[in-house]
Amino acid sequence: MSHSLFTLIENSLPKDRSRIILEAPDRTHGLRDWSADYLLSFAARLASLFAQRGLESGDRVALQVEKSPEALGVYLACLRGGFVFLPMNTAYRFDEVDYLVGNAEPSLIICDPSAEKPILEIAERNATPHVLTLDAEARGSLMDEAAQVTEIVPPVAVEADDLAAILYTSGTTGKPKGAMLSHRNLASNGLALRDGWRFTEKDVLLHALPIFHAHGLFVACHCALLAGARMIWLGKFDRDMVIRELPRATSFMGVPTFYTRLLAGDDFNRDLVAHMRLFTSGSAPLLAETFEEFRARTGQAILERYGMTETGMNTSNPYDGERRAGTVGFPLPGTEVRVMSDEGVELGVGEVGGLQVRGPNVFSGYWRMPEKSAEEFAEGGWFKTGDVAMIDADGYVHLVGRAKDLIISGGFNVYPKEIEELVDDMPEVLESAIVGVPHADFGEAGVAVIVLRPGASLDEKTVIARLKEKLANYKVPKRAFFVENLPRNTMGKVQKNLLRDEYRDACKN
Structure with missing residues (x-):
């Protein structure tokens, strides 16, 4: 039995491989609509290209490009080839990228053509063997080389605890830490969300999130891919574009900022979203006022959940049942949560303390930081989130503050x-x-x-x-x-x- 997340995704895609699963309506060049077959074959070509370049299973592939369907293909290629995906925020400056590259030591960096000169300098400083370019118009050296691939290598067998990705999150020391996420971490969380939020092949997810972030890459993409659902792929959040595309969607995922901007205009109303079955919010606390204004305007309740880079999603308000403003719901299936005092005593209902989580979604530690990793775990595999919380009498988790001044x-x-x-x-x-x-x-x-x-x-x-x-x-x-x-x-x-x-x-x- 394969433990590869890629194999799980491949088996979850529509049996009719010609079915369109990815649309990019804001693009002006390249392939506009991607079928399941094209997505899989593109990932296979890229994985083969990386192997031909000399990359081996476990090698890191760093990506800093504008959002595009091809960028998603790079991620799937890494899963298929056993490489470790390292997405970098497109807003990162030279020093930030230089640190990440020096720390993660990727074998390949993929960047926008406009950034090639500084990336080549960073690659030389850190002895990175390979640099390729890719832009959002489906051009660049990556596409040129992928088109020349003739021999497709088979998917690489991986173990459940093999690394699938490293996502960097800044720390109180001032230096970012690389959260090591395994195939097990990502697969278990993706399946829990797919099932808990009722995603099926009939869904159409309007995707306006960045994919260098866990929210857009793992939560959104995995829900759709593991359900064989379609995605409408926007390069970024553009209010006019979202308003235009919402009538074709069934679900939308956003950060609170997205919702405040949608609510800013009268054109976002009950009629526009009457067909929608799910709006979710995460990555930041959703103000109760925004929740209530959204419900009054649309008749729908935003589903708020709670997660972090190191764990994926931990809790969620219920799909069926009361979605309470100001709470992040209940633990997801397979995930446990508890609230602890500073003295290490588990607290009871309504008591405020440090929130800890445990489950197959929780990462193994920080890249090349064993001491720091050990500090972040309590006995029994409980991860100290650094968030301050309480659990009410009905079991809803309330985040009441954040440790470490995040x-x-x-x-x-x-x-x-x-x-x-x-x-x-x-x-x-x-x-x-x-x-x-x-x-x-x-x-x-x-x-x-x-x-x-x-x-x-x-x-x-x-x-x-x-x-x-x-x-x-x-x-x-x-x-x-x-x-x-x-x-x-x-x-x-x-x-x-x-x-x-x-x-x-x-x-x-």
């Missing part, structure tokens, strides 16, 4: 330490603190609170401009403020809770 902006994780180190490196700065504050569109946004060195001068515009040169835009604080001192407790720790309170209105319109 900011979630527009659905993306932002860890303050990484930004603080860059701000503190500025010659004018003595010290800084980054905190998250409410933002109507992004849910949360970062604010920099800065103490300058005596006699130094610096302004908000300069701080933000410098950070934009070093960081992806979603990590860059929206505002910067200058103070004489940062508030500290008796132990000398910065009291970020006080800063969050003081600047909570800083990003309001």
Whole structure:
């Protein structure tokens, strides 16, 4: 019996391989509609190409390209060939990519043609053997070489615990950590979501999420592929395009920002979505006001769930049953959750503590960080999520806070330490603190609170401009403020809770 996620997907696709399963209506070049047969054969050609290039099972393949059907083909090719898929955010700057490449040591980097020059420099710095280009118009050296492949190699046999992907998530140390995800992790979670959310061949998923992120790549794609459903593949979230395509869809997955933008216009109404069976939200907390406004406008309740890069999805509001605003529902089948005190005692109903999860969806650890990995697990295989939660009398999980001061902006994780180190490196700065504050569109946004060195001068515009040169835009604080001192407790720790309170209105319109 094969443990390959690729084989599971292949067996789940429609028996009629000519059936269209992927449409890309916003593309102007290349193949517009992909059949199941074309998707599988494209993945086979790419996997064979990588093997011909000398890649072996377990080698990493890094991808930093704009979203396209071909990019999804690269992911499936990695699953088929036993390679480890390493998606990189398209917003990452040179230093961020350089660190990831140096840490993961991929054998191949695939990039947009416009980024080839800096990627070649990064590849040379890190002794990466191969670089190929691919753009969203289905052009580039990858496509040229794939077209020349004549010998198709068979799928590689893998074990359930073999790595399928590494997704990097920033950490409190300031350096991103590579979460190692196995075929078992991804397959078990994909099947639980497919079944729990009732995906079938009859579904049409409107896919407007990025695929360098677990939400768009694993949650959305796996639900559709493992059900043999069709996807309408948008290059990005474009409100007008989503409104245009919704009448052809049955399901839509988004981050809270998507829903606030849809609700901003009167054209998003009950008639437009009357045929839809499922809207889900994740990657950031959904405000209760947004949930209630959506229900009042459409007559439908958004299904909110909870997950993270290291675990995939852990909990979900029920498909059948009450979807409660402000909660993330119940544990998914096969997944256990518990709330623990700081002393390691399991807490009861309504008590607040650290949320821990256990199940086949939970990753094995961080790439080449055994000590850090060990720290994140409690006895018995329980993963410490770093989130603060409570479970109510009906079993619904409520997230009430986040440890480690994580900011979630527009659905993306932002860890303050990484930004603080860059701000503190500025010659004018003595010290800084980054905190998250409410933002109507992004849910949360970062604010920099800065103490300058005596006699130094610096302004908000300069701080933000410098950070934009070093960081992806979603990590860059929206505002910067200058103070004489940062508030500290008796132990000398910065009291970020006080800063969050003081600047909570800083990003309001």
